[in-house]
Amino acid sequence: MAKKLSALLDQPLQGLLFDLDGTLVDSVPDLAVAVDAMLAAANLPLAGESRVRTWVGNGAKVLVQKALAFAQNCELAELDDAELAQQQQQFFKYYRQSSGQHSALYAGVMPALQHWHSQGIAMAVVTNKPAEFIPHILKQFALEDFFTVCLGGDSLPQRKPQPAPLIQACAALAVPLDRCVMIGDSQIDVAAARAAGMPVACVNYGYNQGQPISAANPDVVVGSLLELCA
Numbered sequence: 137m138a139k140k141l142s143a144l145l146d147q148p149l150q151g152l153l154f155d156l157d158g159t160l161v162d163s164v165p166d167l168a169v170a171v172d173a174m175l176a177a178a179n180l181p182l183a184g185e186s187r188v189r190t191w192v193g194n195g196a197k198v199l200v201q202k203a204l205a206f207a208q209n210c211e212l213a214e215l216d217d218a219e220l221a222q223q224q225q226q227f228f229k230y231y232r233q234s235s236g237q238h239s240a241l242y243a244g245v246m247p248a249l250q251h252w253h254s255q256g257i258a259m260a261v262v263t264n265k266p267a268e269f270i271p272h273i274l275k276q277f278a279l280e281d282f283f284t285v286c287l288g289g290d291s292l293p294q295r296k297p298q299p300a301p302l303i304q305a306c307a308a309l310a311v312p313l314d315r316c317v318m319i320g321d322s323q324i325d326v327a328a329a330r331a332a333g334m335p336v337a338c339v340n341y342g343y344n345q346g347q348p349i350s351a352a353n354p355d356v357v358v359g360s361l362l363e364l365c366a
């Protein structure tokens with residue numbers, strides 16, 4: 137049995153911050169459809185789901201950059217800014233169509249959120265996904281009532297691994313940082329939590345750029361959010 141969340145704090149737990157992609161929802165199937173539709177429209181080779189899985193975590197711009205660099209067989213730095221901006225709009229267009237079609241809620245997420253909700257724990261989503269895509273996904277999986285605060289990768293000037301969105305989410309939840317735990321799937325979540333001075337629990341089923349999450353040294357690793365429930 138994994139360490140309980142309360143064991144990570146000196147004070148009683150009051151708040152939880154959740155990563156979205158790879159932690160609550162397996163969204164890669166729909167992201168991959170949109171990436172490949174963007175590449176197909178530009179007559180470029182398709183990436184496929186298994187590659188896209190290793191590119192998610194740093195937000196849409198980095199995902200599009202990695203896809204274009206792969207398809208054009210070049211370095212990220214060689215990409216043209218104007219083309220990148222245009223392809224990102226294409227990607228958004230296709231993701232608006234594909235989002236939610238083949239995404240799935242991970243096992244254990246619903247009962248774990250219900251548990252913490254019933255305990256009165258304040259909960260927020262802090263994702264690098266662009267904010268416009270968050271409400272639809274939460275609604276599709278009936279998660280929207282659990283979260284009083286949702287921040288996307290473009291909600292603030294800084295995104296994870298910077299601590300700003302975590303600090304902002306705690307402030308919006310009115311929960312002190314030292315009573316809050318970040319729950320994510322990638323080294324980006326671990327780095328953001330460390331920078332905010334917050335403990336971090338990670339799931340082992342997410343994306344983490346193809347690396348085992350244990351390499352990022354989170355405070356606890358679990359195979360299901362249910363393992364974190366007291």
Ligand SMILES: O=C(O)COP(=O)(O)O
Pocket residue numbers: 155156157158191192193194195196199262263264265266
């Ligand atoms: O959209 C991404 O790149 C990652 O989103 P996440 O922060 O919810 O994992």
Ligand SMILES: [Mg+2]
Pocket residue numbers: 155156157158159193320321322342343
């Ligand atoms: Mg994630």
